[in-house]
Amino acid sequence: MQKECFGIIDIKPFKDVAIVLDASESASECQETIVKTTIQLIEKLPRGSIKGLYFLSNSKQYDIDKLLRNSATWWEQNKLRGSFLTPVLEQIKESMAVVIGSGPIYDLEDWQDSFWNSNLYFYKVKDTLRGDWKIGQEFQELSQATSFLFDPILSIEITGTGFMPFYWNNPEYKLSFAAGVKLIGSNFYNPSVTLGYFGDDVKAEILRKSGEETIALKSVDYQEQDTWNTLTERESEIFHRASRGEEFTCIICGHKHPASRIRCDTNSILGEPIYPSLGKKRGFILFKENTNKVCFKFHPVSVIQIHDHSVAISLDGKEAQIYELDPTENQWQEKMDFNHYHASGDSRILFI
Amino acid sequence: MKITVDEIGSPLIEVKGLGAINAWPVTKFQFERFIAETNSFGDKWYDAVLNLNPRVSYKHFDVDNYEKLFMAGIRPREALEFAHWLGPGYDLLTVDEWRAFYNALGVHTVPEFHGELSISASHIWNQLARQSNTLKDLTLMHNGLIEWVKKGSKFVGLGSPRASFLHNVFNPMTDEWVPLKDRVFYLGFRLIRR
Numbered sequence: 184m185q186k187e188c189f190g191i192i193d194i195k196p197f198k199d200v201a202i203v204l205d206a207s208e209s210a211s212e213c214q215e216t217i218v219k220t221t222i223q224l225i226e227k228l229p230r231g232s233i234k235g236l237y238f239l240s241n242s243k244q245y246d247i248d249k250l251l252r253n254s255a256t257w258w259e260q261n262k263l264r265g266s267f268l269t270p271v272l273e274q275i276k277e278s279m280a281v282v283i284g285s286g287p288i289y290d291l292e293d294w295q296d297s298f299w300n301s302n303l304y305f306y307k308v309k310d311t312l313r314g315d316w317k318i319g320q321e322f323q324e325l326s327q328a329t330s331f332l333f334d335p336i337l338s339i340e341i342t343g344t345g346f347m348p349f350y351w352n353n354p355e356y357k358l359s360f361a362a363g364v365k366l367i368g369s370n371f372y373n374p375s376v377t378l379g380y381f382g383d384d385v386k387a388e389i390l391r392k393s394g395e396e397t398i399a400l401k402s403v404d405y406q407e408q409d410t411w412n413t414l415t416e417r418e419s420e421i422f423h424r425a426s427r428g429e430e431f432t433c434i435i436c437g438h439k440h441p442a443s444r445i446r447c448d449t450n451s452i453l454g455e456p457i458y459p460s461l462g463k464k465r466g467f468i469l470f471k472e473n474t475n476k477v478c479f480k481f482h483p484v485s486v487i488q489i490h491d492h493s494v495a496i497s498l499d500g501k502e503a504q505i506y507e508l509d510p511t512e513n514q515w516q517e518k519m520d521f522n523h524y525h526a527s528g529d530s531r532i533l534f535i
Numbered sequence: 536m537k538i539t540v541d542e543i544g545s546p547l548i549e550v551k552g553l554g555a556i557n558a559w560p561v562t563k564f565q566f567e568r569f570i571a572e573t574n575s576f577g578d579k580w581y582d583a584v585l586n587l588n589p590r591v592s593y594k595h596f597d598v599d600n601y602e603k604l605f606m607a608g609i610r611p612r613e614a615l616e617f618a619h620w621l622g623p624g625y626d627l628l629t630v631d632e633w634r635a636f637y638n639a640l641g642v643h644t645v646p647e648f649h650g651e652l653s654i655s656a657s658h659i660w661n662q663l664a665r666q667s668n669t670l671k672d673l674t675l676m677h678n679g680l681i682e683w684v685k686k687g688s689k690f691v692g693l694g695s696p697r698a699s700f701l702h703n704v705f706n707p708m709t710d711e712w713v714p715l716k717d718r719v720f721y722l723g724f725r726l727i728r729r
Contacts, residue, residue, distance in 0.1 A: 207577065207578045208577045208578040208579050209578045240570070240571035241571065260574065261574065262574070262577065263573075263574045263575050263576055263577035264570065264571045264572075264573075264574045264577075265567065265570040265571055265576060265577060265578055265581050266578055267567050267570070267571050269567070269568075269571075270568075270571050286578065289567065289581065289585070289590060290564075290567060290590075290592075292590070292591070292592035292594070292595060293564070293592045293593065293594060293655075295592075295594075295595075296594075
């Protein structure tokens with residue numbers, strides 16, 4: 184039996200970049216160029232991507248907006264600290280860093296074969312910062328800096344064994360059956376998403392300009408936050424009859440309709456929902472009966488969980504179908520048409 | 536004998552009646568933290584030191600080059616500045632203390648130690664323990680550097696480096712090394728917390 188899971192991908196559309204300035208003696212002649220280059224670089228990078236401004240050998244974060252005004256003082260505060268990256272790298276963690284300066288950094292060997300191998304960049308204003316150490320990349324042109332440091336996410340594909348999402352809170356993601364069941368998002372400003380799903384070993388394949396990486400979903404306890412709305416008394420009466428397969432008297436035209444009718448076409452060719460409270464929204468709607476009222480809420484996506492092993496899916500806005508997991512193949516297969524007022528737990532589901 | 540750690544996660548060997556002494560000479564990695572925090576040495580000074588005794592990472596040193604791990608080529612006054620920065624009670628060892636520590640190590644084997652070492656100290660402990668039979672080997676009280684120690688108001692060197700690092704016939708229990716010039720590639724130091 185498939186167990187429902189909730190997971191989260193919490194990720195920025197681009198990586199954070201820490202800018203590390205070299206105020207050491209080996210770069211003392213280059214102070215003006217370093218400041219100028221830094222300001223040009225800041226202008227070229229997306230504002231939200233800059234994690235902070237640091238100096239070599241100093242874990243303190245400086246205010247990037249005050250660089251021009253305070254550079255002389257800051258240089259004085261940092262010129263005899265030597266050229267070491269350790270104090271900064273221990274502080275910033277999990278981002279990219281670009282060092283702007285001149286002359287060798289002494290402790291790069293300590294960071295070889297680490298996360299920083301592929302996340303460290305050196306902008307040499309004059310002499311090499313990296314020397315012969317095999318870590319990061321060194322460059323001397325601003326155009327190279329932006330191509331290295333601005334590394335946006337191009338797409339994310341979420342998939343796994345027997346994967347089937349039934350809820351996600353970021354509309355930039357779409358369900359795809361093209362090569363197995365996948366949830367795919369692309370060209371988005373915010374790639375973060377919380378999703379409910381069936382499946383094992385579910386992972387997100389993240390495609391960046393610089394290459395691919397795969398991350399596992401972080402498991403979360405999902406708390407439903409959507410609010411329920413209430414049908415009017417007359418709509419509730421229709422719901423009670425229709426959900427039991429009985430004909431009902433339409434609020435719109437006053438005539439009797441069969442239980443399966445969900446739109447009344449008396450006033451327009453396309454028809455309007457027999458529950459006017461639903462407005463013009465389309466998709467799956469959950470109804471819940473309380474003692475003396477009927478509540479409803481819209482499901483945000485085109486897949487909805489029906490039972491532990493089945494979902495209803497509407498692809499491209501077409502009529503919904505029920506899919507079930509074939510446990511031997513671990514694949515989801517189309518089983519039957521979705522009928523209105525489908526019972527799921529203590530709810531009924533309608534597709535409009 | 537008990538092993539503890541200092542303020543920056545490096546191991547100290549506590550000897551009754553003496554104090555807590557660095558388990559090995561002060562490393563470049565330790566001293567670099569001091570350089571970075573104090574803003575008073577700079578690249579030119581460190582280049583001069585590294586020209587005498589180049590640096591090797593605590594992650595990559597081995598039995599052939601471990602001497603490069605340590606802060607050598609340093610003057611005694613600079614070593615004392617480091618001691619002062621590290622905390623109250625730290626000092627260079629005296630001649631008598633160094634020799635008493637040497638004797639106290641005897642033929643003790645290398646103990647298991649699971650204290651809260653810094654990442655760098657942990658790497659060094661594991662690597663030195665692999666290449667050591669006794670605690671004296673691990674502490675590099677022999678086959679290490681010549682170490683600055685105090686003799687009255689002066690400074691002399693004690694130690695017996697291996698021949699491949701420095702040809703010598705020093706017996707640190709009887710001989711004292713009196714420096715002709717004070718910044719040389721084989722002169723390092725360790726500290727005691729009294």
